Amino acid sequence: MADYELPEITGEDGITDVPAVQKDVMVGPGPFVSKPDFQVGMHFPSDIEKGDDGKWSLIPNWKEEALGKLDELRGRYRSLQVYLDICVKCGACTDKCHYFIGTTDAKNMPVARQDLLRKVYRRYFTFAGKYFPKLVGATDLTEEVIDDWYNYYHQCSQCRRCSVFCPYGIDTAEISMAAREILNHVGRGQKYCTEIMGKVYKIGNNLGLPEPALADTLEGLEEDIEDETGVKVLLPLDKKGADILLITPSADFFAEPHVDGLMGYAKVFHELGLDWTLSSYASEGANFGMFIGSYENMRKISLRIRKAAEDLGVKRIVFGECGHAWRVAYSFLNTLAGPFDFLDQRYPVPQHVLEITWPAIQAGKLNIDKSRNDDMTLTFHDSCNVARATNMGDKPGGQFDIPRAVIEAVCNNYVDMPMDTIHDATFCCGGGGGLLTDDLMEVRLKGAQPRMEALKHVSDNYGVTHMAAICAICKSQFTKVLPYYGFSMDQIVSVHQLVSSALILTGQVDEEDED
Amino acid sequence: MALVVNGAEVATDEEGYLEDLSVWTPEIADAMAKEEDVDLSDEHWDIINFLREYYEEYQIAPAVRVLTKAVGKKLGKDKGNSKYLYSLFPYGPGKQACKYAGLPKPTGCV
Numbered sequence: 100m101a102d103y104e105l106p107e108i109t110g111e112d113g114i115t116d117v118p119a120v121q122k123d124v125m126v127g128p129g130p131f132v133s134k135p136d137f138q139v140g141m142h143f144p145s146d147i148e149k150g151d152d153g154k155w156s157l158i159p160n161w162k163e164e165a166l167g168k169l170d171e172l173r174g175r176y177r178s179l180q181v182y183l184d185i186c187v188k189c190g191a192c193t194d195k196c197h198y199f200i201g202t203t204d205a206k207n208m209p210v211a212r213q214d215l216l217r218k219v220y221r222r223y224f225t226f227a228g229k230y231f232p233k234l235v236g237a238t239d240l241t242e243e244v245i246d247d248w249y250n251y252y253h254q255c256s257q258c259r260r261c262s263v264f265c266p267y268g269i270d271t272a273e274i275s276m277a278a279r280e281i282l283n284h285v286g287r288g289q290k291y292c293t294e295i296m297g298k299v300y301k302i303g304n305n306l307g308l309p310e311p312a313l314a315d316t317l318e319g320l321e322e323d324i325e326d327e328t329g330v331k332v333l334l335p336l337d338k339k340g341a342d343i344l345l346i347t348p349s350a351d352f353f354a355e356p357h358v359d360g361l362m363g364y365a366k367v368f369h370e371l372g373l374d375w376t377l378s379s380y381a382s383e384g385a386n387f388g389m390f391i392g393s394y395e396n397m398r399k400i401s402l403r404i405r406k407a408a409e410d411l412g413v414k415r416i417v418f419g420e421c422g423h424a425w426r427v428a429y430s431f432l433n434t435l436a437g438p439f440d441f442l443d444q445r446y447p448v449p450q451h452v453l454e455i456t457w458p459a460i461q462a463g464k465l466n467i468d469k470s471r472n473d474d475m476t477l478t479f480h481d482s483c484n485v486a487r488a489t490n491m492g493d494k495p496g497g498q499f500d501i502p503r504a505v506i507e508a509v510c511n512n513y514v515d516m517p518m519d520t521i522h523d524a525t526f527c528c529g530g531g532g533g534l535l536t537d538d539l540m541e542v543r544l545k546g547a548q549p550r551m552e553a554l555k556h557v558s559d560n561y562g563v564t565h566m567a568a569i570c571a572i573c574k575s576q577f578t579k580v581l582p583y584y585g586f587s588m589d590q591i592v593s594v595h596q597l598v599s600s601a602l603i604l605t606g607q608v609d610e611e612d613e614d
Numbered sequence: 615m616a617l618v619v620n621g622a623e624v625a626t627d628e629e630g631y632l633e634d635l636s637v638w639t640p641e642i643a644d645a646m647a648k649e650e651d652v653d654l655s656d657e658h659w660d661i662i663n664f665l666r667e668y669y670e671e672y673q674i675a676p677a678v679r680v681l682t683k684a685v686g687k688k689l690g691k692d693k694g695n696s697k698y699l700y701s702l703f704p705y706g707p708g709k710q711a712c713k714y715a716g717l718p719k720p721t722g723c724v
Contacts, residue, residue: 298722305723308674319680319683350722353720354708354724
């Protein structure tokens with residue numbers, strides 16, 4: 100593990116004290132810049148060059164492009180225009196951001212983050228800013244401002260916690276997305292996101308996992324389940340005419356504990372007799388188009404899901420455990436890729452996998468032995484996108500209640516973290532919004548502090564041993580950051596991993612029973 | 615960034631992965647490891663060789679589970695787990711071992 104100066108966690112009450120504000124502690128170059136090749140794949144301008152100092156230039160007419168894009172975006176999204184105009188500097192948001200709490204950098208206070216864009220908006224698009232810039236905090240757009248944008252808009256995970264506390268509901272995530280979309284068009288795309296999206300277009304998923312490798316991986320998982328249970332549970336790929344298309348983050352095929360969740364979905368579907376399939380063409384739930392504020396790319400990725408559903412002739416689309424995928428699916432999919440009138444309208448379009456598992460548990464259709472999870476005491480980390488941008492089931496708050504209900508139905512020991520850190524006040528894992536990359540490790544580690552503090556509290560006081568999540572980013576981020584805060588990497592688990600452990604399949608013969 | 619191996623420069627990206635995967639040699643792996651203060655043992659090479667074989671067939675690094683399973687089969691069940699792999703490659707078998715093996719970095723939510 101590389102060395103970083105990390106904030107200390109105490110576990111006392113689970114709430115991180117608000118730190119004293121400091122200036123410029125997180126000044127830096129920001130994440131790796133997207134190379135021209137990657138920019139081309141996104142249809143972003145690519146005429147940038149790397150200088151001798153290693154720094155990429157902006158495109159030649161960057162200023163005009165940036166202001167043009169800002170103008171276009173405020174016309175396109177009424178919300179953005181309102182957010183830029185309406186802030187009264189009340190200060191309610193200042194201490195709500197995990198990156199501010201963890202880094203203490205003044206520009207990581209949500210209002211300050213918004214002001215990075217707002218001050219330029221004021222200078223060029225408002226009467227007062229055009230004629231009396233100093234009076235209204237308006238500034239010229241310079242290369243230094245662009246550098247500041249690139250650095251600090253990549254210290255925002257677009258988790259929207261601050262917006263919950265803003266009396267006007269200003270959504271910093273939308274401002275951050277708009278800023279990144281402007282950056283995309285002046286030669287400051289972010290490598291992590293654009294490289295990944297290029298792989299989606301070329302291969303079908305963020306990982307770049309080609310069809311033969313995916314097929315081999317799934318076959319291996321079928322063997323593993325059979326070894327463990329004696330039951331042949333299928334993980335079908337590209338099965339034409341299946342009822343359900345499962346869209347899940349490609350991390351579910353690749354990483355741990357994600358893959359244990361995938362095996363959990365497969366076992367639930369098997370036990371319920373559902374006819375389902377994965378698609379090699381749309382083998383990705385994640386949609387990084389949202390993170391970089393690119394409507395066009397978000398739409399392009401969403402349309403792959405529609406095409407896969409049509410080509411395979413499925414009747415339903417179900418999403419696996421992925422936070423922002425569920426936001427894009429729940430909130431935007433119909434606009435981006437609808438209408439989905441060819442799907443079975445008796446089911447939610449789209450549906451979350453927990454909306455299948457929970458009713459099945461309630462109806463007694465799954466044979467659950469809770470004691471199989473008795474080696475753990477669980478808590479649940481609400482993933483930001485699920486918590487603040489979606490719902491599940493047919494009651495308000497289902498996105499909080501259903502995952503907990505499922506965990507409590509399959510585990511005997513469950514404890515919530517402090518109320519100010521869960522539900523719609525949940526803290527981001529620290530790696531969301533396109534920040535889950537090694538070049539942003541310091542930001543990720545520091546941003547994880549509030550969640551780590553809350554976890555330590557329930558761990559020290561209530562014996563919590565594991566934290567469950569329903570987002571691939573959260574799972575990967577925690578795997579990485581937990582050890583820095585004195586936990587171990589395997590203390591983060593998938594919700595369907597817990598379901599999988601407790602679920603006894605029809606005809607199941609346990610591995611140890613056989614011997 | 616460039617790595618110097620046997621007097622010749624080898625081009626790597628910002629994170630130290632090979633720009634051109636086809637130029638990989640065992641000496642390059644050794645040099646990369648040395649930069650991170652790792653001495654490559656036979657145990658490391660078992661993993662690196664498996665990664666290269668898998669990549670040749672599938673054009674991607676194996677999933678963690680595929681890797682642990684293969685290691686378990688070859689080297690015994692006690693080694694077929696992430697803990698063993700992390701003991702060899704503390705920055706993560708997926709990323710660090712792939713780098714030494716001359717594979718592209720696994721990307722996405724991993």
